[in-house]
Amino acid sequence: xxxxxxxxxxxxxxxxxxxxxxxxxxxxxxxxxxxxxxxxxxxxxxxxxxxxxxxxxxxxxxxxxxxxxxxxxxxxxxxxxxxxxxxxxxxxxxxxxxxxxxxxxxxxxxxxxxxxxxxxxxxxxxxxxxxxxxxxxxxxxxxxxxxxxxxxxxxxxxxxxxxxxxxxxxxxxxxxxxxxxxxxxxxxxxxxxxxxxxxxxxxxxxxxxxxxxxxxxxxxxxxxxxxxxxxxxxxxxxxxxxxxxxxxxxxxxxxxxxxxxxxxxxxxxxxxxxxxxxxxxxxxxxxxxxxxxxxxxxxxxxxxxxxxxxxxxxxxxxxxxxxxxxxxxxxxxxxxxxx
Amino acid sequence: xxxxxxxxxxxxxxxxxxxxxxxxxxxxxxxxxxxxxxxxxxxxxxxxxxxxxxxxxxxxxxxxxxxxxxxxxxxxxxxxxxxxxxxxxxxxxxxxxxxxxxxxxxxxxxxxxxxxxxxxxxxxxxxxxxxxxxxxxxxxxxxxxxxxxxxxxxxxxxxxxxxxxxxxxxxxxxxxxxxxxxxxxxxxxxxxxxxxxxxxxxxxxxxxxxxxxxxxxxxxxxxxxxxxxxxxxxxxxxxxxxxxxxxxxxxxxxxxxxxxxxxxxxxxxxxxxxxxxxxxxxxxxxxxxxxxxxxxxxxxxxxxxxxxxxxxxxxxxxxxxxxxxxxxxxxxxxxxxxx
Numbered sequence: 001x002x003x004x005x006x007x008x009x010x011x012x013x014x015x016x017x018x019x020x021x022x023x024x025x026x027x028x029x030x031x032x033x034x035x036x037x038x039x040x041x042x043x044x045x046x047x048x049x050x051x052x053x054x055x056x057x058x059x060x061x062x063x064x065x066x067x068x069x070x071x072x073x074x075x076x077x078x079x080x081x082x083x084x085x086x087x088x089x090x091x092x093x094x095x096x097x098x099x100x101x102x103x104x105x106x107x108x109x110x111x112x113x114x115x116x117x118x119x120x121x122x123x124x125x126x127x128x129x130x131x132x133x134x135x136x137x138x139x140x141x142x143x144x145x146x147x148x149x150x151x152x153x154x155x156x157x158x159x160x161x162x163x164x165x166x167x168x169x170x171x172x173x174x175x176x177x178x179x180x181x182x183x184x185x186x187x188x189x190x191x192x193x194x195x196x197x198x199x200x201x202x203x204x205x206x207x208x209x210x211x212x213x214x215x216x217x218x219x220x221x222x223x224x225x226x227x228x229x230x231x232x233x234x235x236x237x238x239x240x241x242x243x244x245x246x247x248x249x250x251x252x253x254x255x256x257x258x259x260x261x262x263x264x265x266x267x268x269x270x271x272x273x274x275x276x277x278x279x280x281x282x283x284x285x286x287x288x289x290x291x292x293x294x295x296x297x298x299x300x301x302x303x304x305x306x307x308x309x310x311x312x313x314x315x316x317x318x319x320x321x322x323x324x325x326x327x328x329x330x331x332x333x334x335x336x337x338x339x
Numbered sequence: 340x341x342x343x344x345x346x347x348x349x350x351x352x353x354x355x356x357x358x359x360x361x362x363x364x365x366x367x368x369x370x371x372x373x374x375x376x377x378x379x380x381x382x383x384x385x386x387x388x389x390x391x392x393x394x395x396x397x398x399x400x401x402x403x404x405x406x407x408x409x410x411x412x413x414x415x416x417x418x419x420x421x422x423x424x425x426x427x428x429x430x431x432x433x434x435x436x437x438x439x440x441x442x443x444x445x446x447x448x449x450x451x452x453x454x455x456x457x458x459x460x461x462x463x464x465x466x467x468x469x470x471x472x473x474x475x476x477x478x479x480x481x482x483x484x485x486x487x488x489x490x491x492x493x494x495x496x497x498x499x500x501x502x503x504x505x506x507x508x509x510x511x512x513x514x515x516x517x518x519x520x521x522x523x524x525x526x527x528x529x530x531x532x533x534x535x536x537x538x539x540x541x542x543x544x545x546x547x548x549x550x551x552x553x554x555x556x557x558x559x560x561x562x563x564x565x566x567x568x569x570x571x572x573x574x575x576x577x578x579x580x581x582x583x584x585x586x587x588x589x590x591x592x593x594x595x596x597x598x599x600x601x602x603x604x605x606x607x608x609x610x611x612x613x614x615x616x617x618x619x620x621x622x623x624x625x626x627x628x629x630x631x632x633x634x635x636x637x638x639x640x641x642x643x644x645x646x647x648x649x650x651x652x653x654x655x656x657x658x659x660x661x662x663x664x665x666x667x668x669x670x671x672x673x674x675x676x677x678x
Contacts, residue, residue, distance in 0.1 A: 092570060093594055101594030101618050103569070230442070231431060246611060255432055255440030255624070261615070268611025272585060272604030279440050279624040285594070285615045 003115030004056045004320045004337075009047035012321040017055065017112070020119035025070035028123035030080060032062040032339045034143050035114045036311065037323050039173045039334075040264050045324055048266060055112025056320075058084035059147040061139060062339075064127075065117070073124045079134055080127040081142050081297060082120055083150060083289035086110075089125030099125075099290035114320060116339050128293040131301055138300060140308025140336055144178065145296040148334065149307040150289030151262050152178030152239065153296065156186055158260030158283040159235035163187035168224050169209070170249045171239030172200040174310045174334040175262060177207055179237040181307055184208025185299070188235070192227060194220055194248075200333065203310070217244055224252040233257060238284070243268050255279030262287055311336040342454030343395045343659045343676075348386035351660040356394065356451070359458035364409035367462035369419060371401040371678045373482050374453045375650065376662050378512045378673075379603050384663055387605060394451025395659075397423035398486040400478060401678075403466075404456070412463045418473055419466040420481050420636060421459055422489060422628035425449070428464030438464070438629035453659060455678050467632040470640055477639060479647025479675055483517065484635040487673065488646040489628030490601050491517030491578065492635065495525055497599030497622040498574035502526035507563050508548070509588045510578030511539040513649045513673040514601060516546055518576040520646055523547025524638070527574070531566060533559055533587075539672065542649070556583055563591040572596060577623070582607050594618030601626055650675040 003017040020029050036059050044051035064078045074080065087094055087102035094102045102125070110118040120126055134142060141149075152175045161167050167183045169176050172195035183191050184207060192211040193204035201212050213223045225232055232254035238245055241263025249259045250270070261284030275282065299305045313332035315323050323335035342356040359368050375398050383390035403417045413419065426433050426441035433441045441464070449457040459465055473481060480488075491514045500506050506522045508515050511534035522530050523546060531550040532543035540551050552562045564571055571593035577584055580602025588598045589609070600623030614621065638644045652671035654662050662674035 092568075096593075096595045098595040098618055229431075241611075243611075256435045256437040265611030265615045270609040270611060270614070272580075272582075272607025272609060275609070275621075276600070276604045276624045279437055281620060281622040282614075283620040285618040 001116040006051050006054045006056050012324045014318050014320050020117050022068045025068035026122050027068045028064050028120045029066040030062040031065050034139050035337050037335045057114030060113040061142045071123050078129040080129050082127045086121040086126045088122050097291040099288040100286040140311050141300040144307040148174040149178045150292050151175050151287040153182040153292050154287035155179045155237040155260040155262040156182035159237050160258040161186045161188050161235045164189050165234040166190040168192045168233035168236040168252045170194050170245045176239035177203050178307050180209050181207040221251040239263050241265050250278050253280045310334050340455040345390050345393050345395050351663045353657050359456050361407045364407035365461050366407045367403050367459045368405040369401040370404050373478050374676050376674045396453030399452040400481045410462050417468040419468050421466045425460040425465045427461050436630040438627045439625040479650050480639040483646035487513040488517045489631050490514050490626035492521040492631050493626035494518045494576040494599040494601040495521035498576050499597040500525045500527050500574045503528050504573040505529040507531045507572035507575040507591045509533050509584050515578035516542050517646050519548050520546040560590040578602050580604050589617050592619045649673050
């Protein structure tokens with residue numbers, strides 16, 4: 001089968017790879033309906049993380065083609081959505097909603113989901129079947145649920161977004177944009193998107209942003225204070241992962257407010273005294289997307305949300321390299337690869 | 340009147356100071372019944388914070404002797420407890436329970452409460468009157484409510500302590516010990532105190548600790564994991580303020596758990612990726628003691644809690660220098676100064 005391999009930073013190729021099979025009795029194999037490129041794939045692409053002939057991709061939807069002997073809740077032919085951590089969904093940590101920290105978790109599993117087929121460990125815990133075979137136009141949204149929507153949703157939940165609250169969103173990538181959608185669904189009264197790109201501002205408004213702030217850093221913070229009577233946002237989503245974005249999020253939030261951070265932290269060091277003085281709540285990490293999948297699938301199935309519009313470039317899997325380039329150059333917010 | 344002045348690190352003297360008077364119409368002046376030395380007073384004493392002829396002290400209980408023209412809720416003769424931030428208790432931030440970040444806050448007010456009298460700004464918002472004149476044996480506990488108990492209580496609340504939970508407490512100073520008392524009152528099932536001093540361990544057990552861990556750093560973390568089935572505590576109180584204590588608290592907590600930190604952070608830098616990976620909630624800062632004062636006063640008045648036993652050395656105000664020495668040398672957990 002065909003799959004994406006990153007040979008080195010900036011060097012993405014689509015090559016023949018072994019067809020995955022069931023290895024453990026708890027595995028399933030799926031045929032992908034679509035996959036996509038993640039903002040986090042750009043870290044190694046840009047040389048900010050080491051990479052050496054790595055099969056890429058961790059977002060996926062598709063049809064079960066094979067199951068291990070111990071798989072109980074899924075059958076061949078089911079259409080499924082999963083997330084980027086395999087989890088048993090039964091341990092104490094999973095039951096508390098932190099499947100990304102499952103005691104049996106397999107991080108980054110499946111590796112290499114930018115491909116035609118993928119092996120999914122702990123299939124009963126990891127995968128959620130849709131109510132039936134999806135209409136083709138639902139596939140982008142279901143795929144978004146697999147990571148970016150689930151991650152944006154977690155960020156909003158971690159930031160304790162709710163009715164009557166003012167929410168600031170740092171980061172106008174796909175996760176930040178879907179954090180806006182989540183904030184709107186969770187009842188936020190006002191949503192301030194931080195973005196200086198007209199196309200992303202338009203998408204932000206479509207998803208529910210009520211205000212746009214173009215300033216960054218301390219200027220951006222000052223603007224948010226101005227918009228909130230000097231107090232700062234109740235809830236702030238940090239969806240970048242840089243030092244500037246993290247401090248911007250902390251400083252834009254009022255004392256007693258909540259920062260939900262989901263940008264994978266790179267060279268971030270939070271000054272303890274600044275955090276102490278801020279009085280904010282800070283929570284984040286790799287999003288336990290599995291916690292939210294049943295609800296997100298229902299919202300998508302019922303066509304209450306359309307997160308799939310975040311994909312603004314669709315390419316065949318064979319053209320993955322162009323997809324990486326487009327995202328790297330910010331010509332595309334997020335690239336869907338058809339399989 | 341007499342009051343404590345720190346001339347320089349290690350140089351504490353009791354000297355004549357001006358008798359405070361009402362300056363703003365929202366002020367009150369109180370005659371102190373007792374005051375005390377705070378762990379945070381040791382930072383300048385040890386040269387870790389700059390200090391130059393500074394009137395010391397921010398913990399106080401006493402009797403109102405004078406009120407400004409705009410004070411509505413207090414009368415001369417009332418016995419009152421306050422906290423170390425003056426706050427109006429009416430702004431949006433105060434109403435959300437973060438009086439330490441009140442839009443009209445006066446940080447560190449009153450300065451110089453290790454003295455016979457003190458001026459309290461924003462008296463209506465800052466002070467809480469007791470139900471009547473307290474029995475003398477209640478005064479140490481009411482004084483504890485003014486800071487150490489209120490701070491330990493906030494740490495427990497920030498750590499989301501509750502029934503069925505396992506709580507770890509980093510720091511066996513007065514705040515950590517009263518964090519144990521708070522955890523017990525808030526219904527914790529199991530309370531693990533980290534301490535290597537026999538006298539503090541005894542007090543920890545008296546306040547409700549069920550387990551003692553003597554190891555520190557990563558060894559201490561390993562021991563807490565061992566005691567919690569490999570998962571870590573649900574809730575951890577950080578009551579020290581050093582890098583080691585903060586990372587110990589984060590690492591000792593399970594994913595999805597909560598760290599409440601109240602140690603004033605000194606040279607702490609939290610690695611963003613470690614925090615990201617941990618999946619914990621982090622909340623803390625200067626404790627909004629005022630939020631808890633009405634409840635704490637009631638618990639003390641009804642003799643349901645006895646936080647005053649944390650004072651293991653009582654000296655007259657004139658001997659404050661010996662009190663600082665005793666705390667610096669860890670001969671005393673906390674020193675009460677009679678006025």
